[in-house]
Amino acid sequence: MSKVRTSSGGIAGMPSAVLQIPILAVLIGSWYGLTETNVLPKFFFGEPFKVFGVIWAWFLSGEIFPHLGVTLLETVLAFLFGSGLGLAVGLWLALSPTASRLADPYIKAANAMPRVVLAPIFAVWFGLGVWSKVALGVTLVFFIVFFNVYQGIREVSPVLLANARVLGANAAQLLRTVYLPSATSWVFSSLHTSVGMAFVGAVVGEYLGSSRGVGYLILQAEGVFDINTVFAGMLVLTAFALVLDQVVAIVEKRLLVWRPTHGETEKM
Amino acid sequence: MAMTQTISPARSAPAAEAAVPALDLDNVTCTFRTPGAKASYTAVKEATLRIADGEFVSVVGPTGCGKSTLLNVSAGLLQPSSGTVRVYGEELVGMNRKAGYMFQAESLMPWRSALDNVVVGLEYQGVPRAEAEARGQDWLKRVGLGAHGHRYPHQMSGGMRKRAALAQTLIMNPRIILMDEPFSALDIQTRQLMENELLDIWSADRKSVLFITHDLEEAIALSDRVVVLSAGPGTHPIGEFVIDLPRPRDVSEIRLTPQFVQLHDQIWHTMKEEVLKGYVQSQNK
Numbered sequence: 001m002s003k004v005r006t007s008s009g010g011i012a013g014m015p016s017a018v019l020q021i022p023i024l025a026v027l028i029g030s031w032y033g034l035t036e037t038n039v040l041p042k043f044f045f046g047e048p049f050k051v052f053g054v055i056w057a058w059f060l061s062g063e064i065f066p067h068l069g070v071t072l073l074e075t076v077l078a079f080l081f082g083s084g085l086g087l088a089v090g091l092w093l094a095l096s097p098t099a100s101r102l103a104d105p106y107i108k109a110a111n112a113m114p115r116v117v118l119a120p121i122f123a124v125w126f127g128l129g130v131w132s133k134v135a136l137g138v139t140l141v142f143f144i145v146f147f148n149v150y151q152g153i154r155e156v157s158p159v160l161l162a163n164a165r166v167l168g169a170n171a172a173q174l175l176r177t178v179y180l181p182s183a184t185s186w187v188f189s190s191l192h193t194s195v196g197m198a199f200v201g202a203v204v205g206e207y208l209g210s211s212r213g214v215g216y217l218i219l220q221a222e223g224v225f226d227i228n229t230v231f232a233g234m235l236v237l238t239a240f241a242l243v244l245d246q247v248v249a250i251v252e253k254r255l256l257v258w259r260p261t262h263g264e265t266e267k268m
Numbered sequence: 269m270a271m272t273q274t275i276s277p278a279r280s281a282p283a284a285e286a287a288v289p290a291l292d293l294d295n296v297t298c299t300f301r302t303p304g305a306k307a308s309y310t311a312v313k314e315a316t317l318r319i320a321d322g323e324f325v326s327v328v329g330p331t332g333c334g335k336s337t338l339l340n341v342s343a344g345l346l347q348p349s350s351g352t353v354r355v356y357g358e359e360l361v362g363m364n365r366k367a368g369y370m371f372q373a374e375s376l377m378p379w380r381s382a383l384d385n386v387v388v389g390l391e392y393q394g395v396p397r398a399e400a401e402a403r404g405q406d407w408l409k410r411v412g413l414g415a416h417g418h419r420y421p422h423q424m425s426g427g428m429r430k431r432a433a434l435a436q437t438l439i440m441n442p443r444i445i446l447m448d449e450p451f452s453a454l455d456i457q458t459r460q461l462m463e464n465e466l467l468d469i470w471s472a473d474r475k476s477v478l479f480i481t482h483d484l485e486e487a488i489a490l491s492d493r494v495v496v497l498s499a500g501p502g503t504h505p506i507g508e509f510v511i512d513l514p515r516p517r518d519v520s521e522i523r524l525t526p527q528f529v530q531l532h533d534q535i536w537h538t539m540k541e542e543v544l545k546g547y548v549q550s551q552n553k
Binding site: 157159160162163164165166167168169170173177178181182185257258259260 | 340343345363364365367368369371373374375377378379380381388389391392393420421422436437440
């Protein structure tokens with residue numbers, strides 16, 4: 001999951017923001033124009049300035065923070081448990097061919113199942129609080145990390161393994177110095193996707209039944225046909241997801257310094 | 269077949285038979301069973317090879333003839349189907365703890381810096397971190413990477429990575445060094461530099477070296493003895509030549525001496541047929 005990022009825009013090397021902000025303005029402008037002229041009914045499509053008003057009020061009163069906090073907590077817990085579990089099971093199955101052979105059809109079945117349908121069951125099992133959302137997030141994150149680690153371990157260079165053995169590594173040292181670093185590098189490379197999935201798990205879980213969280217706000221607003229608040233919730237979630245993605249990008253950069261990047265040159 | 273015209277002043281001719289050899293492959297056969305296929309493939313057949321203590325032996329042979337198999341057997345990474353491997357007289361069981369192995373492919377851990385890669389063997393032995401780092405730094409200096417210990421493998425050139433791999437192997441102070449075409453991926457200038465450095469380091473404490481290469485010139489320039497292998501399958505040594513060129517040698521200059529050319533002609537004569545055989549076989553595969 002590597003993305004090619006360009007820091008400067010294509011048109012005459014202008015900073016991307018200079019070109020990107022007008023696009024946003026055009027989008028919001030046409031939203032405003034189409035709803036004001038009733039080409040799109042306000043009832044279904046909301047009014048941009050009222051949406052911004054709702055967001056403003058949320059942040060001004062501080063009402064949004066406990067909800068954001070809950071959603072963030074669910075996301076982080078789901079990510080930690082999901083990737084921990086994925087790493088452990090991935091390592092185990094990759095290193096044990098017998099276990100892998102036995103588990104194979106079940107893993108495939110579990111992965112093929114649309115796991116969002118588990119949300120009602122988790123709500124019954126774990127209640128309407130934080131844990132039912134964490135459980136849903138875990139099922140989503142687990143498979144991403146698991147498959148990455150499993151593949152990563154099986155593709156560890158045989159030369160690296162042979163070299164470590166010649167240098168005197170025992171089984172535990174081999175696991176610690178070759179398999180684990182190799183596996184974690186695969187976990188990190190799936191970081192963007194898995195954090196995103198943890199977030200999806202949290203919001204979908206909240207939306208299907210909860211007492212707090214941004215998903216809950218959307219659910220409540222939808223119940224009274226307050227379309228502006230629904231849009232406000234969506235925008236807050238989007239902004240929040242972007243912030244999470246940035247945090248992940250920074251963490252990734254720190255942790256993967258050893259990884260070659262294309263066209264990297266060193267300043268003398 | 270051995271040539272005994274002059275005896276190099278640095279040391280007497282290797283007494284391969286007299287003393288206990290450092291490495292003794294006796295009648296080694298390696299047969300691989302490919303999963304799914306009925307036929308098995310015999311890479312090495314009844315190969316016997318002895319390396320005396322402190323001797324630098326090169327093994328040359330056509331491509332795909334099972335040279336690396338011989339090394340893997342010597343390192344203990346691979347169990348021979350039949351035959352025995354003895355290390356200083358003792359039969360080899362499990363990994364060869366007296367040997368260091370330099371691989372043809374990249375063997376540095378990409379997530380470790382050069383220094384951390386060099387000290388990894390000491391780490392396995394439980395040497396305290398500070399001492400390991402001091403020794404690692406010392407070895408980095410010896411291979412000319414003193415200022416580059418913090419670099420990750422992808423930030424180093426191919427030659428630098430090979431130097432780091434050399435330091436990683438030699439820091440363990442192995443009595444036997446196994447080298448599998450270690451310089452084959454380098455350009456010719458870097459390669460000759462590395463060869464000279466290897467000879468420098470080797471002459472300091474005369475370890476036993478089993479050096480595998482497909483490059484006859486490299487083999488002659490470096491070694492005390494060159495062993496020629498037959499084309500695979502069923503590879504075995506078919507000729508042995510004592511290289512009595514005087515040491516210390518400069519690998520880029522020694523290639524021009526008449527003695528070198530004469531040796532090259534002789535060995536090439538033995539090798540040529542096998543190379544052609546290997547070529548035909550690789551085409552028919």
